[in-house]
Structure formats: C-alpha cells, structure tokens
Amino acid sequence: MTFEEVLNQALALLQRQGRVSYRALKRQFSLDDAYLEDLKLEIIEVHQVAVDQDGTMLVWTGGRTPASVPATPPASSQDREPLSYTPPHLAEKILTSRSVLEGERKQVTVLFCDLVNNTALAERLGPEKMHTLLNRFFALALDDVHRYEGTINQFLGDGFMALFGAPIAHEDHARRAVLAALTLQRTLQDRHAELGEPYSVTCMFRMGLNTGLVVVGSIGNNLRMDYSAVGDTTNLAARLQQLAEPGMILVSDTTRRLVDGAVRLEALAPTQVKGKTALVTPYKVIGTRPQRSPLASRGEERALSEFVGRERELATLAALLEQVESGQGQVVGMVAEAGGGKSRLLYEFRQGLAGTRVTYLEGRCLSYGQAMPYHPILDLLRTNCGITETDGPVAIADKVRVALEEVGLDVEATAPYLLQLFGVPEETERLAVLTPDAIKTRTFETLRQMSLHGSQQRPLIVAIEDLHWCDKTSEDYLAWLVESVAGAAIMLLVTYRPGYRPPWLDKSYATQIALRHLAPQESVTVVRSAQQHHALPAHLEQMIIARAEGNPFFLEELTRAVLDHAEVGTAVMVPETIQGVLMARIDRLPEAPKRLVQTAAVLGREFSPPLLEALWDGAQPLAPLLLDLTRQEFLFARASAEGSVYVFKHALTQEVAYESLLMPRRQALHAAAGQALETLYAPRLEDAYDRLAYHYARTDNVARTHAAHRPGGVTDCHQRLCGP
Numbered sequence: 161m162t163f164e165e166v167l168n169q170a171l172a173l174l175q176r177q178g179r180v181s182y183r184a185l186k187r188q189f190s191l192d193d194a195y196l197e198d199l200k201l202e203i204i205e206v207h208q209v210a211v212d213q214d215g216t217m218l219v220w221t222g223g224r225t226p227a228s229v230p231a232t233p234p235a236s237s238q239d240r241e242p243l244s245y246t247p248p249h250l251a252e253k254i255l256t257s258r259s260v261l262e263g264e265r266k267q268v269t270v271l272f273c274d275l276v277n278n279t280a281l282a283e284r285l286g287p288e289k290m291h292t293l294l295n296r297f298f299a300l301a302l303d304d305v306h307r308y309e310g311t312i313n314q315f316l317g318d319g320f321m322a323l324f325g326a327p328i329a330h331e332d333h334a335r336r337a338v339l340a341a342l343t344l345q346r347t348l349q350d351r352h353a354e355l356g357e358p359y360s361v362t363c364m365f366r367m368g369l370n371t372g373l374v375v376v377g378s379i380g381n382n383l384r385m386d387y388s389a390v391g392d393t394t395n396l397a398a399r400l401q402q403l404a405e406p407g408m409i410l411v412s413d414t415t416r417r418l419v420d421g422a423v424r425l426e427a428l429a430p431t432q433v434k435g436k437t438a439l440v441t442p443y444k445v446i447g448t449r450p451q452r453s454p455l456a457s458r459g460e461e462r463a464l465s466e467f468v469g470r471e472r473e474l475a476t477l478a479a480l481l482e483q484v485e486s487g488q489g490q491v492v493g494m495v496a497e498a499g500g501g502k503s504r505l506l507y508e509f510r511q512g513l514a515g516t517r518v519t520y521l522e523g524r525c526l527s528y529g530q531a532m533p534y535h536p537i538l539d540l541l542r543t544n545c546g547i548t549e550t551d552g553p554v555a556i557a558d559k560v561r562v563a564l565e566e567v568g569l570d571v572e573a574t575a576p577y578l579l580q581l582f583g584v585p586e587e588t589e590r591l592a593v594l595t596p597d598a599i600k601t602r603t604f605e606t607l608r609q610m611s612l613h614g615s616q617q618r619p620l621i622v623a624i625e626d627l628h629w630c631d632k633t634s635e636d637y638l639a640w641l642v643e644s645v646a647g648a649a650i651m652l653l654v655t656y657r658p659g660y661r662p663p664w665l666d667k668s669y670a671t672q673i674a675l676r677h678l679a680p681q682e683s684v685t686v687v688r689s690a691q692q693h694h695a696l697p698a699h700l701e702q703m704i705i706a707r708a709e710g711n712p713f714f715l716e717e718l719t720r721a722v723l724d725h726a727e728v729g730t731a732v733m734v735p736e737t738i739q740g741v742l743m744a745r746i747d748r749l750p751e752a753p754k755r756l757v758q759t760a761a762v763l764g765r766e767f768s769p770p771l772l773e774a775l776w777d778g779a780q781p782l783a784p785l786l787l788d789l790t791r792q793e794f795l796f797a798r799a800s801a802e803g804s805v806y807v808f809k810h811a812l813t814q815e816v817a818y819e820s821l822l823m824p825r826r827q828a829l830h831a832a833a834g835q836a837l838e839t840l841y842a843p844r845l846e847d848a849y850d851r852l853a854y855h856y857a858r859t860d861n862v863a864r865t866h867a868a869h870r871p872g873g874v875t876d877c878h879q880r881l882c883g884p
C-alpha cells in the first residue's frame with residue numbers, strides 16, 4: 161500500500177469509529193514507529209481532523225467527512241473516481257441537476273456496510289488476495305446500490321458508505337436504501353462462491369442505516385460529492401453497523417418510521433450508543449412485506465383515515481364500468497399530485513366491486529423502476545396467475561400454463577414468452593433464435609390475447625398505479641393494448657401525477673379524472689381521523705388545514721407531526737415524508753428552473769417578477785422560466801394591485817425549497833431582497849416596511865447594521881425591528 165492509501169484508510173477508519181489507538185493502526189497497517197509518526201503528522205497537523213489523546217490514540221474532530229480526500233480505491237487508480245463506477249444514466253442525472261455553487265440541505269438515508277472479520281481475513285489471505293476479495297465485494301455492492309439509485313460516495317478499508325436521496329432527492333430514499341441493503345444481503349449470500357469460497361474463508365457482512373439531514377456541497381465533474389452530515393446522521397448509521405451481528409441489517413427508529421409498511425422489522429433491546437445520551441432502539445430488518453393493498457407502503461399501526469368526498473369520481477367510475485360491462489372498453493386516468501388521493505380512490509373503487517362479476521388485476525410502477533422492463537406488467541401477471549414471491553421456477557411455469565389454458569390460449573406456443581419475463585430459464589431456450597424485437601412483439605401479443613380472452617369470460621379491470629414512473633416497454637405495451645380495448649369488456653384504469661401525459665389521451669373512449677383538493681370540511685374529517693384518540697386544539701387543526709391545502713396525505717402527515725411534536729413541545733417543521741415528496745419534485749427540474757424556485761422561495765409564497773429579477777443571478781432570462789414553471793404547476797400567475805405576481809401553488813413547496821438553501825445563501829438572498837425592496841419602493845418605502853423587516857431580520861448582523869446606517873426609512877424600519 162502506498163502512504164496515501166494507508167492515510168485514506170486510516171482517515172476513514174478514524175472517522176467511522178471516532179477514535180483509533182496507535183497500536184490498532186500499527187497492527188492493521190503493519191506500521192513501524194517512524195511510519196506511524198508520519199501518519200500522525202499528516203492526520204493531526206496537515207488534515208487537522210483528529211487530535212492526540214494521552215499519547216495512545218487519535219480522536220476524530222473533523223466534522224466533515226474526508227470525502228474531498230480521495231477515498232480508498234476499489235481497484236486500480238482510475239476506479240477512484242465515482243464517475244468511473246456510476247452507471248451513465250445516473251451520472252448524467254447527477255451532473256445535469258447538481259447545484260454546484262453553494263450546496264443544499266438534503267434528507268437522506270445512509271447505508272454503511274462492512275466485512276465483519278476483516279482483520280482476521282486479511283491476516284489469513286495476505287494483502288493481494290484480500291484486495292481481490294474486497295474488489296469483488298465492492299463490484300457486487302455497487303450494482304445493488306445503483307439499482308436503487310443510491311450513490312456510493314466512500315469506500316472504506318473494508319466496506320463502504322452509500323447515500324440514498326443525495327445528490328438527487330428521492331421521495332422514498334429510506335425504502336430504496338433498505339431494499340438495496342436487503343438485495344445486497346441476498347447477493348452476498350448467493351454469490352459467496354465468488355467471495356470467500358475460493359480462499360476457503362467465510363465472509364460475513366453487516367449493515368447499518370439511518371435517515372437524516374446532510375449538507376451536500378459541491379459535486380465535481382468526476383461526481384465526487386463533498387458533503388457533511390448534520391447532527392449525527394452518518395455517525396448513528398455507522399454505530400448501528402458496528403452493533404449488527406454478522407449478516408444482519410440494523411436500522412434506526414427514524415428510518416423505521418419511513419419503511420415500516422414496506423419491510424418487516426424486529427425491535428431489538430435498546431442499547432447505549434457512543435455519542436448518544438438516550439438509549440437507542442435498533443431495528444433488525446427481516447425482509448420485505450408482500451404488497452397487500454395499494455396503500456401498503458404505510459405502517460401497520462396506521463389505520464386508513466375516514467374516506468371523504470369523491471362521490472362524483474366514484475359515480476363516474478361506476479358509469480364507465482357499466483359501459484365496459486356492455487362491451488365498450490374504456491381507458492380511465494386518475495390524475496393528482498403526490499398524496500392527492502389516487503391510490504385511495506382506487507382502493508375504495510375496488511372495495512365497491514366486491515361481489516360483482518369482474519376480474520380486477522393491479523400492477524404498480526416504481527420510482528426506481530424505469531430501468532426494469534415490464535415491471536407493472538409482471539405484477540399483473542403474478543396476480544393473474546396466482547404467483548407468489550416464494551414460488552420457484554417450477555411453480556411459476558405450472559401456474560403460467562394453467563392460466564393460459566384457462567383463457568383458452570395455445571399453452572405450448574405462448575408460455576415461453578411469459579416465462580422469459582419471469583426469467584424462468586429452461587423454457588426460454590427456444591426463444592434464443594428470435595431477435596429481441598420479435599420476442600417483444602410476440603410477448604405483447606400473448607399478453608394482449610390473455611386480456612382479450614379473459615375479458616370474454618368476465619369483464620376485466622386492469623389497474624396500473626403511478627404511470628408517471630412507467631418503464632418504456634410497459635408503456636409501449638399499454639398503449640398498444642389500448643388500441644384493442646374499445647370493443648372489449650376491458651377497463652384500463654391508471655393513476656399518474658400531473659406532468660405525465662398518457663399516449664392515449666385523444667381516444668374517444670379515454671377519460672381523465674382530476675382529483676380535486678379536499679374541501680375544508682372534508683379536511684377536518686381527515687385531520688380528526690389522523691389524530692385517532694388524541695384531540696388537537698382548534699387553532700392547530702386550522703393551521704394544519706391551511707398548510708395542507710386539501711391534500712389528504714399532507715393533512716395526515718402534518719397531523720402526525722404536530723402530535724409528535726406536541727409531546728416534545730417544539731415547533732413543527734415540514735415532516736420528512738412531505739419534504740421527501742416535494743424535494744424530489746424540485747430536484748427533477750433542470751438546473752435553471754430549480755434555481756429559480758429556490759431563489760423565489762426566499763421572497764415568500766408570493767413574489768413579483770421585478771423583485772425576483774433583482775435577486776436573480778442565473779444566466780437564463782426569467783420570463784421563459786416562469787412560464788415553464790407555471791406550465792408545470794409549480795407556480796401560478798395572479799393579477800394584483802402591483803401588476804401580475806407569481807404564487808407558489810403550494811406553500812409547502814416554497815417552504816421545502818427554502819429549507820434546502822444553506823444559511824449563507826439564504827442570508828445573502830434576504831439581504832439582496834431587502835436592498836431591492838429599498839430601490840423598488842424608494843418613493844413609498846412605508847409600503848414595504850413589513851417585508852423589509854422580514855428580510856433584514858433574516859440576514860446576518862453585518863447586513864442589518866448596514867441597513868441601519870442607511871438614511872431615511874430603512875433606519876426607521878430597522879428601529880421597528882430592533883427597537884431604537
């Protein structure tokens with residue numbers, strides 16, 4: 161190992177463990193005294209990230225991770241750069257959406273994974289074999305982390321740290337992280353033949369996850385991300401990893417809350433964790449939960465809120481279903497933003513079908529599913545054929561055959577096309593001679609015939625959730641299916657968010673149902689049912705209703721947050737769940753409009769274009785960007801006494817965009833806003849007093865003093881702010 165490699169590994173070790181004794185360093189890296197002295201000098205004096213304690217150990221003091229120092233290379237030196245190991249589509253996404261200049265605050269889930277018996281193994285295998293083994297492990301891990309769009313941003317000596325939700329926000333970062341951990345756990349078991357076996361050793365891995373805020377700093381062209389944890393987000397994840405027994409995945413309580421409905425967890429005994437005063441309850445991840453209902457992503461302890469409104473929508477669905485039953489197929493889209501109530505409406509509609517003569521099949525698109533062809537279609541097939549998660553290839557093949565026979569299709573001719581979708585190997589050999597296009601065409605045809613034949617026996621409802629995340633192949637198939645539903649007893653019922661446009665909207669048999677916001681009275685009902693046996697004071701209820709603006713998910717989450725905080729008695733921020741959804745939406749914007757959203761957020765829910773112009777430091781002209789954001793329903797324009805102003809469609813979007821700004825940039829923008837107001841309102845400054853006060857109160861002291869020394873009204877305003 162070169163000195164640099166030893167240094168990096170030592171830094172990583174130190175940061176993760178908080179303290180490392182000199183004896184451990186000497187042993188781990190086979191150092192002599194002179195080498196150790198050099199290493200100490202480099203860490204203590206040059207990097208200044210640790211101090212000596214009692215001449216026996218190093219204690220980590222650097223808050224920032226040594227991410228700007230090249231991490232331990234997984235293989236050759238060219239592999240050091242994240243750009244070289246990040247899949248191109250992900251790299252492009254990151255590079256086109258990075259906020260390079262000043263960084264952002266992000267909610268993330270951190271995953272630590274390491275090889276348990278590293279030291280013993282290294283001793284047995286020697287450095288070269290150990291190196292090969294670790295590289296194999298890293299390669300497997302990279303695949304699984306990237307599948308869920310996580311980023312490995314640090315390779316540690318015997319493991320790695322991955323982030324989900326940064327640099328690009330994901331509304332479901334916690335779920336992605338836990339699923340990645342579970343997938344990796346299985347991969348490492350399945351592929352043990354490539355890891356320890358060649359050396360007759362057993363490799364055991366353990367993982368720890370936690371969720372919290374990080375500040376993402378600059379992202380280089382090589383994708384190296386400079387970030388620092390806020391509070392102990394990374395620290396607790398690392399500690400949980402250390403607590404985990406070999407093979408185990410442990411998550412924190414914060415992570416548990418976000419993944420409860422999707423994975424099975426077991427609480428372990430609360431334990432003392434270094435750096436924490438209160439006891440910490442680790443949760444062991446057992447496995448995924450089967451998808452029980454469209455609302456399965458919620459925790460079990462949460463009952464559904466009392467269902468309100470939607471009479472008209474249900475009536476429309478019932479009328480359309482009547483047409484379907486008479487052989488006039490329909491395509492129905494239900495559109496609403498995240499949390500608007502699409503899945504719930506689908507659920508209620510389905511409940512209403514109980515006892516009627518229809519077949520109901522449901523599939524879902526996943527936020528990380530764009531790279532998984534046929535994902536929602538496979539869901540449909542599984543329900544249709546009664547295939548469960550535990551079925552092996554033989555059972556799958558049997559069930560597919562039975563299902564094909566039931567609808568009267570030629571089993572021998574069609575089964576291979578469906579089985580190749582399930583990756584059932586022995587049946588797919590026959591397809592090897594066909595081109596991929598031919599296979600696709602015949603697969604589509606088999607799927608369609610299955611639906612058409614099935615619908616002749618009983619009317620068929622094919623429901624696909626979250627079409628905005630659909631993979632290309634599935635979308636192609638659905639568009640193609642739509643061409644033949646008009647004369648069949650088939651209802652294709654899909655849900656999606658605004659901004660997605662299904663390819664079949666112009667069909668005469670296509671209907672789009674837009675879910676409106678809940679009315680205040682309906683909102684009250686949702687808030688009350690979310691309170692369960694607690695009772696919130698009326699003013700808090702009103703606050704929740706005003707902030708949630710009729711979005712049922714926001715109503716529920718805000719109520720929960722208020723209840724949680726009522727117990728600890730602190731101010732209520734935007735709950736993590738809502739933040740995740742909204743920040744993910746902001747992050748999907750290209751750089752310029754995203755920057756506009758963040759800049760405008762400083763001005764409040766409502767802002768005038770001239771004022772924004774004064775703050776705007778982007779290269780692009782504002783007008784087209786504003787138009788674009790209006791089109792995407794982030795903003796809307798409103799006429800006011802002062803000319804037209806723009807309004808954030810959701811106050812919460814503005815809050816979340818504002819929260820994502822780092823303090824220095826926030827302050828700079830507030831100062832700029834104050835100054836712009838002074839100029840714009842020079843003749844009638846009193847009209848702007850409130851806003852001046854608002855902005856100057858949020859700048860640092862220098863700016864306030866600066867304002868106070870200005871002549872005239874602002875001194876006045878400053879006095880109102882701070883007293884004479």
Ligand SMILES: Nc1ncnc2c1ncn2[C@@H]1O[C@H](COP(=O)(O)OP(=O)(O)O)[C@@H](O)[C@H]1O
Nearest residue numbers: 465466467468498499500501502503504712713
């Ligand atoms: N009409 C409604 N009445 C009561 N609760 C609702 C209603 N619509 C949705 N909810 C609740 O709000 C939450 C979010 O709804 P969901 O259907 O999952 O939103 P979407 O699928 O549009 O993202 C769920 O917990 C759901 O039970």
Ligand SMILES: [Mg+2]
Nearest residue numbers: 502503504625
């Ligand atoms: Mg939904």
